[in-house]
Amino acid sequence: KSIVILISGRGSNMEAIVRSRIPGARIAAVISNRPQAPGIVFAREHGIDTAVVDHTAYPDREGFDAALIEAIDAHRPDLVVLAGFMRLLTAGFVRHYEGRLLNIHPSLLPAFTGLNTHRRALEAGVRVHGTTVHFVTAELDCGPIVVQAAVEVRCGDDEAALAARVLEQEHRIYPQAVRWFVDGRLSIDAHGRVSLRDAP
Numbered sequence: 613k614s615i616v617i618l619i620s621g622r623g624s625n626m627e628a629i630v631r632s633r634i635p636g637a638r639i640a641a642v643i644s645n646r647p648q649a650p651g652i653v654f655a656r657e658h659g660i661d662t663a664v665v666d667h668t669a670y671p672d673r674e675g676f677d678a679a680l681i682e683a684i685d686a687h688r689p690d691l692v693v694l695a696g697f698m699r700l701l702t703a704g705f706v707r708h709y710e711g712r713l714l715n716i717h718p719s720l721l722p723a724f725t726g727l728n729t730h731r732r733a734l735e736a737g738v739r740v741h742g743t744t745v746h747f748v749t750a751e752l753d754c755g756p757i758v759v760q761a762a763v764e765v766r767c768g769d770d771e772a773a774l775a776a777r778v779l780e781q782e783h784r785i786y787p788q789a790v791r792w793f794v795d796g797r798l799s800i801d802a803h804g805r806v807s808l809r810d811a812p
């Protein structure tokens with residue numbers, strides 16, 4: 613299975629997926645919307661094709677998404693993985709990759725969609741926080757949930773401490789979710805929920 617990973621920055625989730633060497637998966641390309649994304653360097657050093665589609669070079673979202681689709685589809689991916697990709701995508705883009713577009717979000721969805729999730733979790737005083745891998749639908753941070761990991765909020769946690777523990781879980785569950793997809797074990801039922809088939 614051919615996989616394209618989209619990043620905007622650090623790329624530590626992309627790195628975790630690359631390092632997990634999923635049998636039957638080939639990381640065909642890593643594409644960033646930011647020319648300076650540190651993750652691009654890691655990908656290049658690991659012999660992965662890289663590309664930059666700089667959103668600032670396009671007058672509108674439609675133009676950017678069209679260019680992005682072209683860059684992605686050049687690699688004929690079976691799966692597109694958003695890994696810290698910080699751009700909102702148009703409905704047309706999401707539809708184009710329906711059922712083969714995954715995202716990771718740093719909260720236990722449906723709680724805390726959007727930005728600054730760790731800070732908001734601390735402000736809300738929740739005792740359990742975490743991260744979610746989900747299929748992407750047109751609505752922000754929605755879509756069928758594939759896997760979640762919970763993280764206990766500790767007394768004295770600040771944003772950075774909590775973020776670090778959540779990130780550790782992200783690096784575990786994202787490669788796991790990609791592996792399930794590659795093994796053909798994920799499907800979306802009539803209610804729009806994910807089911808995971810038993811391993812053969």
Ligand code: GRF
Nearest residue numbers: 622623624625696716717718
């Ligand atoms: C992760 O926390 C992810 O959940 C969020 O952005 C962060 C990306 O980190 N969408 P990295 O670029 O994978 O290191």
